[in-house]
Amino acid sequence: MSVRISQQHWQALLAELADARRQSHLVTYRALVERLQLPTPAMQTLTAALEHLAALDAKAERPLRSALVISQGASRLPRPGFFDCAVRLGRFSGPCDGVAAASWHAAEVARVFEFDYPEGN
Known part of the structure; x- marks a missing residue:
């Protein structure tokens, strides 16, 4: 199943992540x-958009802004699909849970907070 995000929602997603980055917080x-206010299937749409953004960031050799998005569970880590995507992009290797994933994620978040992304990207 192919999931698409509207241009308006895409720009809003980029703005939300830019705001989170400026405030140095996760969402x-x-x-x-x-x-x-994503339409149904909202979570699949968000996941597809975040994976697309990760691919764009990886291609441009930038830190993965999608690292700023985490589960609300106790782990405070992204969902396993984020790590699977990072593996596909050659950014991470290892299991999607545990110390290695948490350590890599923390380092990636720090890189995102420090990086100066071009406007509108």
């Missing part, structure tokens, strides 16, 4: 779905 998947 949950649920909060993004609610703020963006």
